[in-house]
Amino acid sequence: MRKKILAANWKMNLLRDEAIQLINDFNKEVELSSNEIEVVVFSPSLYISEISQLTDFKIGAQNFYFEKNGAFTGELSIPQVKSCGASQLLIGHSERRQIFGESDDLLKRKVDAAVESNTPFIFCCGEALETRDAERHIEFVVNQLHASLFHLDEKQILLGAIAYEPIWAIGTGRTASTEQAEEMHAAIRESLSYVYSPSIANQISILYGGSCNAKNATELFACPNVDGGLIGGASLQSETFNQIAKALI
Numbered sequence: 001m002r003k004k005i006l007a008a009n010w011k012m013n014l015l016r017d018e019a020i021q022l023i024n025d026f027n028k029e030v031e032l033s034s035n036e037i038e039v040v041v042f043s044p045s046l047y048i049s050e051i052s053q054l055t056d057f058k059i060g061a062q063n064f065y066f067e068k069n070g071a072f073t074g075e076l077s078i079p080q081v082k083s084c085g086a087s088q089l090l091i092g093h094s095e096r097r098q099i100f101g102e103s104d105d106l107l108k109r110k111v112d113a114a115v116e117s118n119t120p121f122i123f124c125c126g127e128a129l130e131t132r133d134a135e136r137h138i139e140f141v142v143n144q145l146h147a148s149l150f151h152l153d154e155k156q157i158l159l160g161a162i163a164y165e166p167i168w169a170i171g172t173g174r175t176a177s178t179e180q181a182e183e184m185h186a187a188i189r190e191s192l193s194y195v196y197s198p199s200i201a202n203q204i205s206i207l208y209g210g211s212c213n214a215k216n217a218t219e220l221f222a223c224p225n226v227d228g229g230l231i232g233g234a235s236l237q238s239e240t241f242n243q244i245a246k247a248l249i
Contacts, residue, residue: 041060064089091121107147111160115156149162170232189225
């Protein structure tokens with residue numbers, strides 16, 4: 001049975017005291033009544049150590065470098081973030097790809113580093129507006145998966161979840177329709193089934209990461225192949241995040 005996952009991506013937001021207040025609010029307000037639902041908070045790395053001691057929710061790192069140590073000024077390794085309390089990793093977010101130029105090859109190395117360290121991860125994929133308008137969105141996303149993820153073997157791939165991010169629907173106020181979301185999630189599941197097996201495909205959670213909010217969460221989560229969400233701006237308010245969590249239960 002596929003695990004339901006709700007991931008909060010706080011991005012480069014919140015001062016220290018605000019982060020502490022928000023995780024405390026999550027503890028009080030985010031109601032989860034099933035062990036089948038996993039909440040992961042991807043906070044700024046500065047706060048991982050402190051907030052990981054304040055909650056039972058899993059804490060993740062938004063970014064890391066694939067080497068374990070060395071002369072890589074400003075970077076953080078997987079052993080470092082894990083030593084501070086992170087137990088999950090985020091790989092390939094559209095902002096890392098677009099703003100910081102992270103290539104498919106770099107992301108493949110990050111995937112390999114996550115597997116080598118036996119650390120669960122969420123791998124992001126998604127298309128820009130021009131790709132969707134050209135009706136090449138499925139081909140584009142499947143190619144992203146083949147380039148950076150599908151080299152893993154059957155045991156390794158089960159360490160990861162996949163988040164579909166329609167880039168044109170992130171921070172724009174636009175949201176993919178339920179039909180658009182389900183079409184892509186089904187295509188990703190089909191690709192997993194083809195590369196691995198139907199059994200493997202049915203064990204991997206696929207999250208929706210395109211401006212999911214309290215108003216559209218119920219409809220999105222009702223899609224057969226949508227197993228949760230990677231939540232950005234809506235995760236910065238505990239009340240809103242709780243409403244999304246209730247929609248997933």
